Amino acid sequence: MSAAIDVRFSDVVNVHGSRITWAAVDTWVVAKRHLLHLVRRPDELLGTLMIPVMAVAMFGFVFGDAFGVAMDVPGAEYREFLLPGLFALTMAFGIGNTTISVAEDVRGGVLDRMRSLPMSPVAVLAGRSLADVILAVVELGILMALGTLFGWQAHLGAAGVVAALGLLILLRLAFSWVGILLGLLVSGPEAAMKYFALVFPLAMVADTIVPTDLMPSWLGGLAAWNPLTSTVIATRDLFGNTAAPATTWIGEHAMTTAVLWPVAIIAVCLPLAMLRLRRLGR
Numbered sequence: 001m002s003a004a005i006d007v008r009f010s011d012v013v014n015v016h017g018s019r020i021t022w023a024a025v026d027t028w029v030v031a032k033r034h035l036l037h038l039v040r041r042p043d044e045l046l047g048t049l050m051i052p053v054m055a056v057a058m059f060g061f062v063f064g065d066a067f068g069v070a071m072d073v074p075g076a077e078y079r080e081f082l083l084p085g086l087f088a089l090t091m092a093f094g095i096g097n098t099t100i101s102v103a104e105d106v107r108g109g110v111l112d113r114m115r116s117l118p119m120s121p122v123a124v125l126a127g128r129s130l131a132d133v134i135l136a137v138v139e140l141g142i143l144m145a146l147g148t149l150f151g152w153q154a155h156l157g158a159a160g161v162v163a164a165l166g167l168l169i170l171l172r173l174a175f176s177w178v179g180i181l182l183g184l185l186v187s188g189p190e191a192a193m194k195y196f197a198l199v200f201p202l203a204m205v206a207d208t209i210v211p212t213d214l215m216p217s218w219l220g221g222l223a224a225w226n227p228l229t230s231t232v233i234a235t236r237d238l239f240g241n242t243a244a245p246a247t248t249w250i251g252e253h254a255m256t257t258a259v260l261w262p263v264a265i266i267a268v269c270l271p272l273a274m275l276r277l278r279r280l281g282r
Contacts, residue, residue, distance in 0.1 A: 023120035030127020085208035096196035102183025132176040155240030164238035174262035177269035227261035234258035
């Protein structure tokens, strides 16, 4: 009897193990497709990677001294304050590329063809998310290299850097699922481009470019509860960069909320995206 139970249990484990392996392989295949698409269109890849470069130049040098004066700090100290904010901004701006790409795949019938293949349904969307995360790692590497050239540095060692990068990647993963869901909902790439304008208030009304203390009280209250704010404050602490004293509950618990916000976003957007994908063919 026990032998029969052991056999059945091992069969269940093998089945589940093969399904997980199957899903992982399919996810990588889909991710590789998106990455190769970028590599084969270097103008699109260059445009994507230029966004963080332009952000450093614009906010660090064009407006940096003015913002530094407003914060009563020198320009160099402001740039140290700024870089973690730009890291998070780059993660947020990725929503636009994801939304447009998914909308193009829907219109072009790419998702329908993938769904007709013997592949894991989750991998159809998870591969897109994995590609976003890999691209985000490249973008962060470019930004950190530029920041180092302009005087930014992490002061608390490798452990702090790894933890900060982990929070930023988690944020990008969450925003990737937001972009995937929007891409499945909009009528096409043209509509996706218009919705991208909504990312700017999300990105700017946060503790990214200036502290929330410098905003009007009603706007600062909204900015404090922006998911970006938690990640920015937490990464500044982990990098050991210049930061304004925490004056809000979010600021005092930024490390915790920097994890909870992305997890909550993924928990909402992932199942909704899968539900929308199933309904597309009906």
